[in-house]
Amino acid sequence: MTEFSPDDLPDWDLLAGSVERVPAGIELVAAGIVRELRGRRAVIGMPGVGWRRDLRVDNPVVQASRTYVPVLPEQEWYRAEAEQTEVFAPLVPLERVWVERTSPTVRPPEDADIVSRLVSLDAPPSRPPRRVRDVSGVTGLRVVRVPGPDDKAGRDERDLRAVTEPYNSAEGDICVRVCREVEWYRWGWSGQIPKTMEVPTHLLWVE
Structure with a gap:
């Protein structure tokens, strides 16, 4: 050889x-400012606590004067769409949901050191x-x-x-x-x- x-x-x-x-990279925006949520990739979480990715969402629903977003793990979402089946989706408060969208302003970092990777815990970080x-x-x-x-x-x-x-x-x-x-x-x-x-x-x- x-x-x-x-x-x-x-x-x-x-x-x-x-x-x-x-x-283009991926930026996360608050779900409340996005008109159509169905099928969008999403992140849920709480500032200062942490984030959960690899999710898909449906359009919001209102219960007891509060707005919630149905959220599914991506595999369950794909299976439901492929097999046209109904699945149970947990409801997450709207203010704890962010959705992905592409953005040409999210670029690869010039440096790869740990300092350049530091983020704020106020919202989920973008993904260059x-x-x-x-x-x-x-x-x-x-x-x-x-x-x-x-x-x-x-x-x-x-x-x-x-x-x-x-x-x-x-x-x-x-x-x-x-x-x-x-x-x-x-x-x-x-x-x-x-x-x-x-x-x-x-x-x-x-x-």
């Missing part, structure tokens, strides 16, 4: 073009995109596939999950296999193997 080191591999980011395409090559342990993480350097009109592809770590493909590219998020969750509740696709790492970002 021929041995090689990472230094022997080409710089795929440079081969992809001199201008790196960076997907991270290069797959910079993240250890990407299997199961949400990823964004950006268009190649020659695809000027292409759009970012979201709702994907990584199902492998980076590997050297038959063509010599450093790749990660990904699948649609609904298939990732279906794999968990039914055991059905998802359809996956091979994507070069220079086109993938962790969301």
Whole structure:
């Protein structure tokens, strides 16, 4: 077997073009200012205490003059949507719910030291995109596939999950296999193997 080191591999980011395409990051906004909540990714929690992610929400309901948001773990939400079944969703006070939205102002940090990562506990922090090559342990993480350097009109592809770590493909590219998020969750509740696709790492970002 021929041995090689990472230094022997080409710089795929440079081969992809001199201008790196960076997907928009994720910011969290209070659910009360969002008109349509159904199906949105959400975070619940309490300032100064902590946050719970990987949730989906439905439109608010009012009970006893107080507004609540139905909240489900993502796997249960995907299963209910895929199988068209009714599920019980706990109700969370509106003021304890934030929803995700993409924002081009949320950019990768220039520094990766612990000081640059400090956040306020007043609200859930934004999620800047991270290069797959910079993240250890990407299997199961949400990823964004950006268009190649020659695809000027292409759009970012979201709702994907990584199902492998980076590997050297038959063509010599450093790749990660990904699948649609609904298939990732279906794999968990039914055991059905998802359809996956091979994507070069220079086109993938962790969301």
